[in-house]
Amino acid sequence: VLRILSNGQQTLEENRGKNSGRGDGNLAWVDLLRRLAGEQGVSGREAKVARLLSETLGPLADAVERDQLGNVIALKKGEGPDPHPRVMLAAHMDEIGLMVTQVLEGGFLRFTPVGGIDLRILPGQEVIVHGLRPLRGVIGAKPPHLQEPGERKEAVAEEELYIDTGYSGEEELAEIVPLGTMVTIERDLETLANDLVAGKALDNRAGVTVLAACFQELTRLKHRADVYGVATVQEEVGVRGAMVSSYGLAPHLAIVIDVCHGDMPGVAEDEGFPLGKGPAIGLGPHVHPRLFAALTETAQRIGVNYQVEPSPTPGGTDAWAILIARKGVPTALVSLPLRYMHTAVETLSLKDLKETARLLAAFIQGLEPAFVEGLASY
Amino acid sequence: MGNLYAEKKSRAANGPRVMLAAHMDEVALMITRIDPKGLLYFKTLGGIDRRVLPAKPVIIGRRRVPGVIGTKAVHLLEPEESGRAVPLRELYIDIGAKNKEEAEKLVTVGEGAVFQSRFCTLGGNRVRGKALDNRAGCSALVELLQYEYPVSLTAVFTVQEEVGLRGARIAAYNLKPDLALVLETTTAGDVPGAKPHQVSTRLGQGPALTIMDRTLIAHRQLLTALEETARRLDKPYQWKQSATGGTDGGAIHLTGAGIPTAVVAVPCRYLHSPASVLDLGDYRHLIELIHGFLTKAPGRRSGQQ
Numbered sequence: 001v002l003r004i005l006s007n008g009q010q011t012l013e014e015n016r017g018k019n020s021g022r023g024d025g026n027l028a029w030v031d032l033l034r035r036l037a038g039e040q041g042v043s044g045r046e047a048k049v050a051r052l053l054s055e056t057l058g059p060l061a062d063a064v065e066r067d068q069l070g071n072v073i074a075l076k077k078g079e080g081p082d083p084h085p086r087v088m089l090a091a092h093m094d095e096i097g098l099m100v101t102q103v104l105e106g107g108f109l110r111f112t113p114v115g116g117i118d119l120r121i122l123p124g125q126e127v128i129v130h131g132l133r134p135l136r137g138v139i140g141a142k143p144p145h146l147q148e149p150g151e152r153k154e155a156v157a158e159e160e161l162y163i164d165t166g167y168s169g170e171e172e173l174a175e176i177v178p179l180g181t182m183v184t185i186e187r188d189l190e191t192l193a194n195d196l197v198a199g200k201a202l203d204n205r206a207g208v209t210v211l212a213a214c215f216q217e218l219t220r221l222k223h224r225a226d227v228y229g230v231a232t233v234q235e236e237v238g239v240r241g242a243m244v245s246s247y248g249l250a251p252h253l254a255i256v257i258d259v260c261h262g263d264m265p266g267v268a269e270d271e272g273f274p275l276g277k278g279p280a281i282g283l284g285p286h287v288h289p290r291l292f293a294a295l296t297e298t299a300q301r302i303g304v305n306y307q308v309e310p311s312p313t314p315g316g317t318d319a320w321a322i323l324i325a326r327k328g329v330p331t332a333l334v335s336l337p338l339r340y341m342h343t344a345v346e347t348l349s350l351k352d353l354k355e356t357a358r359l360l361a362a363f364i365q366g367l368e369p370a371f372v373e374g375l376a377s378y
Numbered sequence: 379m380g381n382l383y384a385e386k387k388s389r390a391a392n393g394p395r396v397m398l399a400a401h402m403d404e405v406a407l408m409i410t411r412i413d414p415k416g417l418l419y420f421k422t423l424g425g426i427d428r429r430v431l432p433a434k435p436v437i438i439g440r441r442r443v444p445g446v447i448g449t450k451a452v453h454l455l456e457p458e459e460s461g462r463a464v465p466l467r468e469l470y471i472d473i474g475a476k477n478k479e480e481a482e483k484l485v486t487v488g489e490g491a492v493f494q495s496r497f498c499t500l501g502g503n504r505v506r507g508k509a510l511d512n513r514a515g516c517s518a519l520v521e522l523l524q525y526e527y528p529v530s531l532t533a534v535f536t537v538q539e540e541v542g543l544r545g546a547r548i549a550a551y552n553l554k555p556d557l558a559l560v561l562e563t564t565t566a567g568d569v570p571g572a573k574p575h576q577v578s579t580r581l582g583q584g585p586a587l588t589i590m591d592r593t594l595i596a597h598r599q600l601l602t603a604l605e606e607t608a609r610r611l612d613k614p615y616q617w618k619q620s621a622t623g624g625t626d627g628g629a630i631h632l633t634g635a636g637i638p639t640a641v642v643a644v645p646c647r648y649l650h651s652p653a654s655v656l657d658l659g660d661y662r663h664l665i666e667l668i669h670g671f672l673t674k675a676p677g678r679r680s681g682q683q
Contacts, residue, residue: 001520002514002661007496007509118452123430124431124652136498138506142572143565154461155460166655191444193480261451264449264454340433341453342451343449345435345446
């Protein structure tokens with residue numbers, strides 16, 4: 001009775017039934033995005049996402065493997081005579097999260113953030129503790145009668161936050177939850193109006209989905225280049241997976257797929273990009289100018305709307321590491337505009353996702369060895 | 379006004395007329411403005427700590443439109459913004475609408491938005507979910523209505539408790555019962571960081587009896603009868619160890635010429651947030667306590683001081 005009275009008819013299934021299934025061919029990719037985003041893959045613990053992704057990319061690629069740090073590398077071989085330029089498509093598959101540091105009396109857990117999580121969004125958040133078996137929990141919010149006057153104006157400090165697991169004894173809990181256990185937000189992908197979706201870890205499971213969608217697109221296109229699709233690990237803690245995978249592959253050029261800030265109140269137009277208006281193509285010291293030009297020309301040629309994201313700094317994406325791998329890799333950055341980055345309700349457009357995949361596939365299709373050789377001379 | 383009454387006639391003649399009350403409203407957000415970009419701005423309906431709002435999914439209005447509470451991404455904050463709680467006026471609900479016109483087709487100003495969270499078991503014997511305050515009381519009331527008692531029983535599911543105990547006042551006036559019991563949830567303070575003197579109630583120690591809160595001093599004999607019932611049945615109970623908060627009891631006991639009233643509550647953590655937690659043992663013992671009390675209810679008018 002309590003279950004029905006607490007949540008009423010407001011089941012997720014009901015909402016989904018009403019709002020989904022609208023897209024034109026979006027559906028399969030929504031499903032993949034839903035599964036990828038729902039999977040746990042906090043930086044350094046990406047195995048589950050990697051497994052799901054390997055299964056997805058397997059039928060679309062000639063070979064899929066994982067390297068020493070856990071990066072998933074899928075190769076789709078090019079056709080025609082040699083040479084075959086090596087193109088790296090990189091999207092990080094890790095997500096920000098929390099790591100358990102202490103088991104407290106009364107069944108509570110202390111934690112430390114992994115990656116740049118927004119602490120302000122944590123109180124009252126539903127979570128999953130990925131212990132020896134997964135446990136549900138909630139991040140406690142201090143009851144009003146325990147609050148000091150004026151306290152509500154301050155964000156809750158990291159040391160005051162804790163997870164309530166519903167366990168009453170810490171001994172039992174400590175057996176299930178070893179220190180170092182990762183914690184993720186418990187959140188299903190929600191469909192909003194205009195083909196927008198909201199959920200956790202869309203940064204960057206959306207990018208990984210684009211990578212898979214691009215591979216799918218390439219199965220029906222002819223291309224000369226050998227395409228290495230890399231789902232990188234540990235981006236959120238310092239672009240580490242990209243560092244070693246770009247060294248290992250030594251690509252002739254790389255395109256990084258990530259997210260950028262969407263338009264939000266209080267954010268200037270050159271910092272937040274509208275959703276549904278196409279991918280934002282990066283421009284700045286982290287991007288090879290000729291790759292930027294080639295991508296924008298491709299977009300114009302095939303009629304993909306795009307935006308330009310100028311940045312005077314190398315930025316915090318995998319492009320930062322790949323550009324300076326070995327003797328330098330010509331790199332471009334393509335980003336999906338996303339609102340509320342590093343929160344539990346990251347929001348982006350499925351249309352952008354699909355269009356980005358189309359753009360990348362068309363770019364790879366048109367890639368000639370002469371162009372790639374030309375990149376070597378800046 | 380919208381209160382729901384469920385009447386259960388007494389088999390015994392002259393049994394007292396007992397009102398059992400549980401409020402069925404929940405804290406929520408009320409849409410007050412739709413901006414040109416189609417974002418919904420809101421005010422809180424009932425007491426919500428604004429710090430639990432950012433990045434939570436919600437369901438809005440009669441059409442059950444899904445939305446998310448958005449705020450500026452953490453990367454884009456000015457240094458002075460990052461340590462403070464996001465002010466209410468900077469929070470809004472994003473439903474994905476392109477503009478005001480499109481949003482207005484889905485949502486009307488004045489509609490409410492409630493948290494969307496998952497009801498589930500937690501740990502061994504606890505549950506997590508929204509609106510446990512006070513669907514737990516409502517649920518207990520529903521369970522109690524299955525039984526026959528030697529009293530004339532009216533269960534009232536009241537409206538508008540969270541905005542000032544308003545439905546209960548009308549209900550009590552209509553019924554003029556001999557006594558009233560309010561079934562509620564109450565703040566549990568057994569959480570990290572709370573000093574011992576701040577722990578008002580604890581999970582797993584049984585239902586909490588209120589001696590006094592901000593709105594009510596519980597009727598002495600009624601409280602004693604409840605305590606004796608718990609002892610007779612050997613059921614756990616605890617005293618609420620703070621005088622804060624208020625319940626429908628505050629409105630009921632001052633209705634008409636006065637109504638003997640007591641409050642029994644399930645301790646609950648994180649009230650008024652998207653995900654509160656209670657112990658099913660406490661919930662079960664609350665039902666058993668009320669059941670035991672009604673089975674051997676004091677005779678008519680004996681509850682008077």
